[in-house]
Amino acid sequence: MxxxxxxxxxxxxxxxxxxxxxxxxxxxxxxxxxxxxxxxxxxxxxxxxxxxxxxxxxxxxxxxxxxxxxxxxxxxxxxxxxxxxxxxxxxxxxxxGYLQHNPAKSVHSVKQNKPLPKQLNVDEMNALLSFERDDFIGLRDKAIFELIYGCGLRLSEVTGLDLEDLLEESQSGMSVKVTGKGNKQRIIPIGRKASKALEDYLNIRDEYAPPGAQEDAQALFISKQKRRLSNRQLAKRLDHWAKHQTLYQQISPHTLRHSFATHVLESSKDLRGVQELLGHANLSTTQVYTHLNFQHLSEIYDKAHPRAKKK
The missing domain is CATH 1.10.150 (DNA polymerase; domain 1)
Structure with a gap:
């Protein structure tokens, strides 16, 4: 009608x-x-x-x-x-009051197999981050990747960082204030290697910094065109370095975040701590990494246990 x-x-x-x-x-x-x-x-x-x-x-x-x-x-x-x-x-x-009832409420979602997040193991992460450069692009990229892996940041959280988001604390070292989904903020400690990479980058950043009046003047990570680095540019740089470091697999910024979560959970067994670090609103989102951890343990068991070995 x-x-x-x-x-x-x-x-x-x-x-x-x-x-x-x-x-x-x-x-x-x-x-x-x-x-x-x-x-x-x-x-x-x-x-x-x-x-x-x-x-x-x-x-x-x-x-x-x-x-x-x-x-x-x-x-x-x-x-x-x-x-x-x-x-x-x-x-x-x-x-x-425009509709009397919700016509979609009784319609069931399509069943789907939830894929486990992809992650790199520790050796692969070390291989990716082992490049040493002293030019602006190399120092910037190293700082970005160390920060993503060291703090478990989302892609948009990294590109959205400003200089003022880096916090110096006298006793516990550097930390970063991150604005995540829903504009929720969290403060994450920065590890030793990420701190060193950031310091090296910041020492050279001023040479390429946008003028103070420009919109991107306070952006932490900038391009050679003196603009805030975009999500697309960052992803392309990671793809470049994955190939340069001969990692024969497709790697995204989210891969580094997943690797962070998996490695921290494997070491700490602290699910709620990992939830806070990742900025997950619900614990159920973080629990996918317990399945990853179990998958890793299952592989070890299948290889090592005499009763698990297949003929």
């Missing part, structure tokens, strides 16, 4: 979507990237379902979202993301 005034209906739907995105950004404090992704997902769903009005959305339509995703060859994770975004948006419309 079509509404009497399609243009008025579209304008109303646009307003509702804008209100929802505003709530995500302001009240839920989601990142601009996440909010933009939510907008794309909802507009894509509406277009593919050929909906002229969100009020007409049915449970059958919500099930079609899964079917359409399968036909498009989307992964289970991508399909479930669309369903989650749609379910949350519908709940928002229920709260406003």
């Amino acid at each position: 079509s509404d009497a005034n399609p243009s008025k209906t579209k304008a109303q739907d646009d307003v509702l979507l804008s209100q929802y995105l505003h709530e995500c950004e302001v009240q839920r404090q989601l990142s601009a990237h996440t909010v933009k992704n939510y907008e794309r997902q909802l507009l894509d769903i509406k277009s593919r379902l050929q909906l002229d009005n969100w009020r007409h959305l049915s449970t059958e339509d919500c099930k079609k979202v899964l079917h359409i995703g399968h036909k498009r060859g989307l992964s289970s994770r991508s399909i479930n993301l669309q369903l989650t975004v749609l379910r949350n948006f519908c709940q928002f419309l229920v709260k406003l």
Whole structure:
């Protein structure tokens, strides 16, 4: 059934979507990237379902979202993301009184095998970080990788660091103030090797620093173009060094974060401590590393125990 005034209906739907995105950004404090992704997902769903009005959305339509995703060859994770975004948006419309009930609430997510995070072992990490350079790019890259691995930082947390986020403490050495998801801040101690790499980089940074009036003047990690280093640039530099150090596998900044979590948990067995260091809101997110740890122990057992050896 079509509404009497399609243009008025579209304008109303646009307003509702804008209100929802505003709530995500302001009240839920989601990142601009996440909010933009939510907008794309909802507009894509509406277009593919050929909906002229969100009020007409049915449970059958919500099930079609899964079917359409399968036909498009989307992964289970991508399909479930669309369903989650749609379910949350519908709940928002229920709260406003625009919908009487949430049509996506009873639709079950697609089953998916949760992949374990990839990580490097200690020897591989040492091989990656063993390069020695005295030029600006080399010193900067070494400081970045040592900091990510030494503190378990997310990619956006590293590129978002400013000079003032480095804290000098007389007794315990350097630490870094990190702004994570939801603008939550945490302070993480910086280890000896990461501190040394940072000091070496900071000694040369001023030669390439942007003028004080520029927007990126306070950025900790900058490019030769005197701009804050972007996520894409950082990822490309890591890929360069992985190949240069002959590590025959694809490595992302998140690989270093996963390696940090795995190695600290293996040594400390302190799950809640690792949760705090990683900035995870829920312990269940950190618990994936207990499965990694168990997988590592299982491999040792299979190789070493006489009753486990296969003929």
